[in-house]
Amino acid sequence: MGALAAIVGTLLAGCASAPPPAPSGAPAPVAVLSDDGGPLPPVIERGKSRWVPARWSELPGFDDDALHEAWNAWVRSCERPGAALAALCPEVRQLAIGSAEEQRAWMRARLQPYRVETPDGRAEGLLTSYYEPVFEASRLPREGFRVPLYAPPAGLVPSRPWYTREQMDVLPEARAALRGRELLWLADPVDALMLHIQGSGRLRVTEPDGRVRLVRLAFAGTNGQPYQSVGRWLLDRGELRDASWPGIKAWVARNPQRVQEMLWANPRVVFFREEPLDDFDAAFGPRGAQGVALTPGRSIAVDPQSIPYGTPVWLASSGPQTQLARLVLAQDTGSAIVGAVRADYFAGWGAEAGELAGRLKQPLRLWVLWPK
Template sequence: MTWRAVAAGLCTAAVIAPAAFGDAVQRANGISYDILSFDDLDGWGEDDYAVALQIFKNSCDALVAPDWAAICAGADDAAHPRAFFEDHFHPTLIRDSKPPLFTGYYEPEIDGARAPSARFSHPVYALPPEVGTDGPWFSRREILRSGVLENRGLELAWIEDPVDHFFLQVQGSGRIHFGDGDYMRLGYAGKNGHPYYSIGRELVRRGTFAAADLSADALKIWLRAHPVEGAQLLLHNPSYVFFRDVTEVSEDQGPIGAMGVSVTAHRSIAVDPAITPLGAPVWVEKDGAHPVRRLMVAQDTGSAIKGAQRADLFFGTGEVAGHAAGRLNDSGRMVVLLPKPMATGLAEAYQ
């Protein structure tokens, strides 16, 4: 299950120099780096490396640190994509004290309107100019109860269902379809500075759900069947996400991720950028009912994505993608492809 807020447009983690990146991960709990061979990767050799190379190249404009820039400089002329990855990278297994976990995310599609009505009465807000300038702002509870956002011209659109609004914030992007056939595409603009708290985990703590039975779909059904109790439950998450209009992004492209580029279904993942550098290729070995063995690219982040073996897989846009993403809650392994000098330096520093 996905509990996230996409940090779209915030690409600083992608351009951190190797030394600074090592300093950041030093704060992680019990982190280790083990260099593997490509033969150690389950299923390596069976993927479409030309597609993976193109997704990697999409991130290259943000990869300005020397190790990355040198690799990107040769990416356009790579005649053999698989050999390109094997020649330039070391597969690096990064581990910490947290267990491996793969979840999924997607871009919701929601009916809405440009003006409020009896049906569409829940506003989706743009980022207030004062947010983020002086520590945490109002919490979700304070925002909804104080009216601090009202009558300021911050409404981007209006939607029908507060549950849809909450999950739009969880995903961090979406498309709102209007009755005239037009639509608005929303991207992440910022948040109120409060930590994310999982309402799904809260229901498990209360005994309402067993962890194995919880999914995004099950949670939505419960919230709508218990509107009063559900409204109170939503307030347990103090984090509140604001949006911006990014309709200029082509309809056939994915939403904008943390590197400022569109993410790609089944090829882009969200990671913890304090550990896995944005822009890095990542070999994903996801287990579960639908195993995945695929080379993806770390192009996004999320509030709930913390840890060396934690990733959110992007499934695409719309209801089908949402159902698939909401059911994903699997273990496995992710192996980061790091530039050879970077991988060697980190492995030696964190022996």
């Protein structure tokens, strides 16, 4: 703890808001730096966003967040930090064992909040959510498990569109290219679509000898086709009013004969790679675009042209599904995550996370916390 005390003590030394020294033998109080009313740095124009300097007092709930939960995600980001944030990582790691008061004091001293806005000055955007589905699967095709999940086919070029979802189902040349690339088999084509949308998943796989193993299918590429929302397709046709994932599943149950038509409305297909999932890895999510494992409730997907990977971000969102005011880390992206004030919140895995991810769509404000 000596190095940690030195870090915090150095940051607070000479600060006008720091408390007087504690009497001999008493524990030293921890100072929390307040906004000093001094001049703010200039606005930063960055790609698709505009960063406007803000006071710490502007951040909703900053004094109440359980920072230790986010610190685990921050330490993960330090495995692959960007150049602007790398210098902070030794102190971030040491503060992983610090108190919330010490972590807050360090953040105030080392970081400057910037409100994220669109280039034309809008500070409110959209928050959605994603998760890691958990499904039963089979290593080989068998009765009840006839829906394949594929590894990338030979000759796939990332910048070149490949066959669409419909073509992969019906064209002999597409089916020939996929032969032998089957990783696992699912029971439900709609579950497979969910894996394609979420980009990864946990599967309880029954092996040919009857053993059951837990594995992760991680994102390994796409067919280069544009993503089209099946929820939007159903809305545009007046098929439903609730385009959440539970609403879509209810429509599928009522219209089993039209499932193929709905699936083909989204031409985009994701290809996967299989990863072992031991007890340690099972405590974290899949690796995001930053290349580090995601942390439930503390990792977000962003547009990297607005917010760089690894950036600590203050997120505030209030709506019918959840109330959020917390520190998160920008560690992932997605094809639908475009623009300045836009984030996809990693909810975790399993049914409860899936329920939140399927319904979350509410207003969002973001502040990047950037080195001074």
